Amino acid sequence: MEWNTKQTIHVTNGMKNQLSLIEEYLEKQAYFTNESINKSRVITILVEVFYELFVENNSRTQFQNRLNELKKIKPKDNEKLLRDIGQIRQMQDIQALITLANYQNLVQQNDYDPRKKLRSFNYGDSKEINVLMNRILQILKEDVVQAKQIKDTNQKKKK
Template sequence: MEWNRLQTVHLTEDMRKKLEEIENYLEKQDYFSNEKLNRSRIIDMLILTFYDLFVAENSRTKYPNRLAELKKITPKDNQKLLRELMRQGRSMEFLLYINLGIYQSLSQINGSYTPKELRSYQTGDSREINMLMNQIMQIINDDIARNKQIKDSKRKKA
């Protein structure tokens, strides 16, 4: 199919209404507050969106299958994903503090440490490990509160 630089698009009444709804939706978005949205820009955005969702990442997936995948995604799925990412982020913070503690301990011990002495925290039979986990969680919570306090104080100054 050949395309001219300027192109006339023929739309049914239903498609014209849908295009107007898209236009109204985009005009309400804060993301575009500094931008003039004309119909050409909206068509560009529709093409780019379609390209990103169907062509760029999923070029091997057939259109109806990819559309069905996208329709299955709900806001609840996004919230679950965000919660999972936050949980994993907390786990990574946990690991960071644990590793820092291990390093600090190993640097103070004169070589008598062996990894066989470690006990699994998953069994929950070690009171010491449970206490350590709670202390680390408290440190993380204190860090989060301190960072929030710093951000809030910076906002008040601005």
């Protein structure tokens, strides 16, 4: 099928109503505040979104299967997923700091045995482990603040 720059399409009354509702929805979105939303822009957005959701990233998935996948996604699912990802990142950071601390300790003290110094991590009542975990979390917070400061400084330099 060949497409011209200007194309006439058949739109039923139901589709006209849906397009008007989509246009109203898009006009309310902060993402589009700096641009004029008209019928042509609505169609452009629809094509871009459809392409991204169905063709570009999932070209091998059947249309109905992909549509069903997207319908299953609920906002609370995304929130839970983001929380889980945040917790995983935090645990990875903790693990990296623990590994570095262990390496530093082992280099300095050849006879250091953490099993003799600390009670079971899984038991959870070890004062030493709690102090260590709190210190690690504090270091992570300080690292986040420092990273933000560096990012802000770099952004100011670019301006």
